[in-house]
Amino acid sequence: MPTALVTGSNRGLGLETARQLVARGYDVIVAARDAESGRHAARELGPRASFLALDVADPAASERARGSLPSGLALDALVNNAGASFDGFDAEVATRTLATNYYGAVAVTDAFLSRLAPNANIVQVSSGMGELSHASPALRERLLAPGLTRAALDALLDDFSARVRSGARELGGWPRNAYSVSKIALNAFTRILAPTLTEGRRVNAVCPGWVRTRMGGSSANRSVEQGAQGIVWAATLGPGGPNGGFFRDARPIEW
Numbered sequence: 001m002p003t004a005l006v007t008g009s010n011r012g013l014g015l016e017t018a019r020q021l022v023a024r025g026y027d028v029i030v031a032a033r034d035a036e037s038g039r040h041a042a043r044e045l046g047p048r049a050s051f052l053a054l055d056v057a058d059p060a061a062s063e064r065a066r067g068s069l070p071s072g073l074a075l076d077a078l079v080n081n082a083g084a085s086f087d088g089f090d091a092e093v094a095t096r097t098l099a100t101n102y103y104g105a106v107a108v109t110d111a112f113l114s115r116l117a118p119n120a121n122i123v124q125v126s127s128g129m130g131e132l133s134h135a136s137p138a139l140r141e142r143l144l145a146p147g148l149t150r151a152a153l154d155a156l157l158d159d160f161s162a163r164v165r166s167g168a169r170e171l172g173g174w175p176r177n178a179y180s181v182s183k184i185a186l187n188a189f190t191r192i193l194a195p196t197l198t199e200g201r202r203v204n205a206v207c208p209g210w211v212r213t214r215m216g217g218s219s220a221n222r223s224v225e226q227g228a229q230g231i232v233w234a235a236t237l238g239p240g241g242p243n244g245g246f247f248r249d250a251r252p253i254e255w
Contacts (some may be wrong), residue, residue, distance in 0.1 A: 004212045004235060005029040005075050007056055008082030012036040013125070013208060013231070015044075016224040017079060020232045022048045026077070029063065033082075056082045056104030057096075062111035068222075071203075074117035077235040079124045080105040080186075085179045091165040094178040098157065101182035106189055109203075116251075117193060124190050126246065131185025131205070132255050141175025141186050144255065145222035153188050157181075187246060187255060194244025202243040204234045209248060 009016040010032035017043070018028045027048050032038030033055040042049040054065040073155045084100040086093045105124060116122070134142045142148070142156065159182060160174045174181050190205040197203060208227035232248045245252050 001025060001027050002076035003029065003073060004077035004079060005026045005031055005077040005112065006081055006188065007031045007054060007105075008033075010041045013227050014081040014111070015041050015086075017081060017165075017235070018045055018049065018226040019232045020225075020228050021077070021235065022046065024232070024236060024237075029069075029075075029168075030081075054108070056080075056108055057084075057086075057099040059103070059107060061205045062104075062107040066111045069115060075112060075115050075120055075123045076117050077123065077233055078109065078112050078116065079123045079231060080108055081123075081231070082108075084110055086173050089176055089178060091161070094161055094164045096242070097178035097182050098161070098185070101179070102157070102185040102189070104206065105186055109193065110188075116201055118199040118201070119239050120201050121235050121237050121241075122193075122197075122201070123231055124186050124205045125231060126185045126187055126190075126202065126205040127179070128207050128248075129177070129180040130187045130205070131253075132184065132187075134175045134177070134180045135184060136173030143184065144191075148188065148192060150189070152194055153185060153192065157185055184254065190246070191244055191255075197243065200239055202237060203240055204237075204242060204244065205228050206234050207246070207248040207253065220249060226251050 004026045006014050006018045009018040009030045019253045020046050021028050028054045029041045030038050031052045038051045042051040104181040150236045159172050187205050193203050209222045230249050246255055
């Protein structure tokens, strides 16, 4: 049976993504920071689900989580869904947001690459807030450069963080919104990672839309069922599917 690991799947969009994957015949690993709610979610999903403790904001947690997987288990899908959004904008908010939404997703991806099956799918759950229209034209050009590296991307983020800490008004072309910065960076990481994958593996970023979750709020125009459908589509792509794209409702959208 195919196996998927979904981070932040103890509630909301992640839980619904896990539920839809189970319905498609996947064994699902519910990865979450909160053990109580994570185990409850796994029980709710039934015998095809299991719980894995994973706080993506903890730099060492991804390696520990990988080591706790059963020997020989290969993942057919890795869904980086765990995300955070905080009120306000200052150095603390920027640090906490990037720790989960960007650095956390990168750490999870790096840790589990060696456990991916051939033709596996990596899904980076992104957002319309990650579209490059939120960045300056000069930064947009740098982020879309074919030769962009992870080191260069991290240097741009380090510069952003330093500017926020110093109270600078100009943030190097980044928007004054930590959530938006984190998703722009996650999309850039997707573009960097895609050409390095081997054995038919793919990585794609997915915008689920504005979803009625604890993060999205009750005014959002989409249900969790609708939001999860595009994520599940990307998680279940077969050989020859797209690699290195940005999608909403299974349709490509502009970076």
